[in-house]
Amino acid sequence: CEFLELDEQVAESLQLQPSRGTDPALMSDPTIYRFVEALSVYGPALKELIHEEFGDGIMSAINFRIDLSRRPDPEGDRVVVTFDGKFLDYKW
Template sequence: MNEAKAKAAEEIRAAKQREGLSWAEIAEAIGKPKEWTVSALLGQHPVPEAAAVKVGELLGLSDESVQALQRQPYRTGLGDAANDPTIYRFIEAINVYGPAIKELIHEEFGDGIMSAINFKLDVSRRPDPSGDRVVVTLDGKFLDYNW
């Protein structure tokens, strides 16, 4: 991620806390899903101008951050974020279950991949007597290999 987007993400986190807003409230204000909104505001998607301006007004962001939100990001590695326990558990889950997921995709759909571009994400809570469960749904379009 470039420096301007990283700086904007930090400004957004601080403003979100200062204003006492949830990610869901910010997403609702711009009419986008909460999962996309968080990813975009942390620098992983370009934010349309009207939405960037609305976020800027809502959070009192600098003009530089509003402009940075609108830029196309460089989607590079996780860097230090890979060491965060929550992110690391996703890496661990893919390390353990990735080959099985690949086999099941190929068996069900044929030779191809799941898109991470034509993609939906949902994060929700499911009550459970032994402790609430985190439910993460990765919903990507199947893209077949065409030879």
């Protein structure tokens, strides 16, 4: 931080342990809640499809990209979210 001339507040925040969970306050946000809901409903099927297509393994959340776009639709525009994660087989 000294080398980059970052202040003490930034230095403190860089020393905090990362949180992998969701802040309960965020769950009251309708958009966040819908993402959690969609993955809760479709997550098991997506997992099975990944295993069917790639074999036993997981999608990386570290080597990962996400894309968001709008798709026009006569009944109302659609939100398209693409998760692009490297496949990691269980052989590691």
